[in-house]
Amino acid sequence: MIYLASQSPRRQELLKQIGIPFQQLVCEIDEIPEVDESPEDYVCRMAKEKAQAGWTVMKARDLPEMPLLSADTSVVMGSKILGKPDNPEQACDMLLSLSGNCHAVMTAIAVTNGHKTIVRLSTTQVQMTPFDRARAEAYVATGEPSDKAGAYGIQGYGAILVESIRGSYSGVVGLPLQETADVLSEFGITPWHSL
Template sequence: MIYLASQSPRRKELLQQIGVAFQQIHSEIDETPWPDEAPEAYVTRMAEEKARAGWHQLALDRLPPKPVLAADTSVILGMKILGKPKNEQQACDMLLSLSGNSHEVFTAVAVTDGIDLSVKVSRTIVQMIAFDRKVAEAYVATGEPMDKAGSYGIQGKGAILVENMTGSYTGVVGLPVKETADLLQNLGINPWPPSQCETD
């Protein structure tokens, strides 16, 4: 078993999908980007800090020590980091900035056993269809964008706004399963499918 330092239902579902036994724990950090911090450096730092905070939380909650996994996802338009919207107006404006444009989605995954900390980063390019304010407002009214980086969920109704993508679908959802499996296998935890398949 591992600990998932996230309350995200999407990350929970993706870990279940690859057969990893886990327990969710809280991990709170300051997610403010540093001045001029590059997007990949930012998501990497966030995932590492969340993993370390999760490990610290084990001691506070008197939980048995087992590896802690954490992740961070950011939507990047140009060099601007688009986080979760604070209100419906911001969500609508964020969506309109993505309309008809391509953007990057970086998701970093970090795992620590209290001694070593390893991290991998997934990068995906997403092209959005062109849509107007009426469509953006209708999508915001569903409530789906309000807890999503970039104000959309590719695994939900937001999928209709995506024209195509290059990279990891699960990375855009919030936990790239290939990178996650690689990190866990390095700790001797083997999700399904196994890393090596014997052939005749």
């Protein structure tokens, strides 16, 4: 059993997929890039800060100590981080900036037991198919982009906008499973032993 410091239903589904039992902890942190912070550093810092915040919540609630997993995902175009859109118009603009272009999806995971914290980064290159504003608006109208970094979800309707990927599909969804399994094993948790 581990704690998952994330409200993402996609991360919950991915943990279930590899047979990791978990208890969800809700914690909030401010997600603001620092001046001159690289996207890689930002994503890793966010994952680590979420793990630390989750550990603080666990201690405050006097819960049993177990390893805690957190993650952060960013869509990166060049050196610009595309977060979650604030409104449908911004979602359309984000999507059109990705249309026909290649971008990176960076997901960092952090696992802590209160004594040590391990952070790993997964970067996947995603090539989007060219599409016009009408298609972007139709996709935005589904409601799917509203809570997604970069305004799309590869595991949903947004899959039709993706031409190809080079890297971790589960990392694009929000939790790179290979890296997650590797880090959890360093805390004595092996996915297939939980099945």
